[in-house]
Amino acid sequence: MNDSNRTRGPATARDAATLVCCPVCRGDLVYPTFWSQSGRTTWRLELRCPDCETQREVEVDGDAARALNVLLYEGTEQMERALDALSRDRVAEEEKAGAAFIAALRRDLILPMDF
Numbered sequence: 001m002n003d004s005n006r007t008r009g010p011a012t013a014r015d016a017a018t019l020v021c022c023p024v025c026r027g028d029l030v031y032p033t034f035w036s037q038s039g040r041t042t043w044r045l046e047l048r049c050p051d052c053e054t055q056r057e058v059e060v061d062g063d064a065a066r067a068l069n070v071l072l073y074e075g076t077e078q079m080e081r082a083l084d085a086l087s088r089d090r091v092a093e094e095e096k097a098g099a100a101f102i103a104a105l106r107r108d109l110i111l112p113m114d115f
Contacts (some may be wrong), residue, residue, distance in 0.1 A: 017071065029049065031072065032046065
């Protein structure tokens with residue numbers, strides 16, 4: 001990490017939403033790769049942007065760390081819901097294709113030379 005990507009001074013809870021935004025490419029998928037308590041009430045975070053690979057180090061207060069943790073948890077839940085929906089859609093498509101294949105077999109519409 002270079003010093004140009006360091007944020008000086010602790011951030012506040014209202015700054016937590018800005019932590020997930022990349023200052024270089026403005027992507028909103030920044031996530032912590034490491035965090036540790038750096039003082040009685042402050043946390044040191046190493047953040048990474050998956051879009052442009054920017055890495056930076058910030059120091060935040062406990063409120064900002066908790067707010068960021070909530071944002072990450074909510075984002076994880078959102079991704080899990082999207083994955084579940086995709087999985088259900090995929091299973092439904094596979095069941096439909098399987099039913100169509102079985103129906104074609106029963107009607108002798110598929111012959112050995114089709115393979």
